[in-house]
Amino acid sequence: MSHLEEKTIKTEKIFSGKVISLQLEDVELPNGKTSKREVIKHPGAVAVFAITEDNKIVMVEQYRKALEKTIVEIPAGKLEKGEDPMECARRELEEETGYGCDEMDWLISFYTSPGFADEIVHLYIAKGLKIVEDAASPDEDEFVNLMEVSIEEALILLKEQKIYDAKTAYAVQYLQLQEALKK
Amino acid sequence: MSHLEEKTIKTEKIFSGKVISLQLEDVELPNGKTSKREVIKHPGAVAVFAITEDNKIVMVEQYRKALEKTIVEIPAGKLEKGEDPMECARRELEEETGYGCDEMDWLISFYTSPGFADEIVHLYIAKGLKIVEDAASPDEDEFVNLMEVSIEEALILLKEQKIYDAKTAYAVQYLQLQEALKK
Numbered sequence A, B: 001m002s003h004l005e006e007k008t009i010k011t012e013k014i015f016s017g018k019v020i021s022l023q024l025e026d027v028e029l030p031n032g033k034t035s036k037r038e039v040i041k042h043p044g045a046v047a048v049f050a051i052t053e054d055n056k057i058v059m060v061e062q063y064r065k066a067l068e069k070t071i072v073e074i075p076a077g078k079l080e081k082g083e084d085p086m087e088c089a090r091r092e093l094e095e096e097t098g099y100g101c102d103e104m105d106w107l108i109s110f111y112t113s114p115g116f117a118d119e120i121v122h123l124y125i126a127k128g129l130k131i132v133e134d135a136a137s138p139d140e141d142e143f144v145n146l147m148e149v150s151i152e153e154a155l156i157l158l159k160e161q162k163i164y165d166a167k168t169a170y171a172v173q174y175l176q177l178q179e180a181l182k183k
Helices: A085-097 A151-159 A166-182 B085-097 B151-159 B166-182
Strands: A007-016 A021-028 A034-041 A045-050 A057-064 A069-073 A076-078 A099-111 A120-131 A144-149 B007-016 B021-028 B034-041 B045-050 B057-064 B069-073 B076-078 B099-111 B120-131 B144-149
Touching: A007 B007, A045 A057, A045 A085, A045 A099, A045 A166, A057 A085, A057 A151, A057 A166, A069 A166, A076 A085, A085 A099, A085 A120, A085 A144, A099 A166, A099 B166, A120 A166, A144 A151, A151 A166, A166 B099, A166 B166, B045 B057, B045 B085, B045 B099, B045 B166, B057 B085, B057 B151, B057 B166, B069 B166, B076 B085, B085 B099, B085 B120, B085 B144, B099 B166, B120 B166, B144 B151, B151 B166
Parallel strands: A045 A120, B045 B120
Antiparallel strands: A007 A021, A021 A034, A045 A076, A057 A069, A057 A144, A099 A120, B007 B021, B021 B034, B045 B076, B057 B069, B057 B144, B099 B120
């Protein structure tokens, strides 16, 4: 596959923040010409597809400044430096929903925006949920509303574009697929 | 839902490029305290889930500088200013694969990284594919290998992490769901 590769000629760091950093890269293309790439570096994230005993999906309603609106998502959060993704998944689930779980399994990992960012989301599925006494709280600048929705309710939220992001759409479709395979 | 909203106090533009721009926002949180948000603005994108007569998915292998690797994705591209998403989907399909289509239907739209970016992907499904004589070419800095993969091959590519991005994982799962519903 190396014939598609772009070699870095120069990297210029533009910005380094608490979540993302931005760099501009001069690259040599496969045909020997040059171009510029705008690249966002991100620490990576986890998302947790947590299912209750009565087959409801645990979701959080959250304001997203980048979108200037409130959407409904499965619980998710950034990896801290050196943090194991599954530990991060347990932490985010507890912080955002107050739930712990008996089972936590990796489902899939995917890049969200390969055209400009290296953000990867590791998606876990959590079962055997139980309320944690004195659960950890969300970050101090994070405000969420907890919701538990059936697959039918999730499909309505998708249609109404209240559920509106890739990881949550993937999770809902995953549950639809599991239901279809059972029949 | 307005009690979750974050009000903008100040916006500082950091960078404006050919694909993305970056701004820093000082916000007032629901509890009256303040915080900072790093926000990437993106023009939006389309992706095309094109299916051949023998039920194969048209994919492109492409080097992604942000990831420093080559992955396999469904055809996709950025919206040009004022461009209709369905027109963009037809253009990107032709440029990247040489295919036109009889049918092009909207499937779903989702935000890819709501935590820091407003990128939205509009996903279309294309059927009745036919090779376009003198098809438009990809952008001059874009190099892709065309592939046509069965659902079984796509699942192997997912496992091998050659397919590794949200929109393509969603599309493969969509086809799995359709197959399961047929049975």
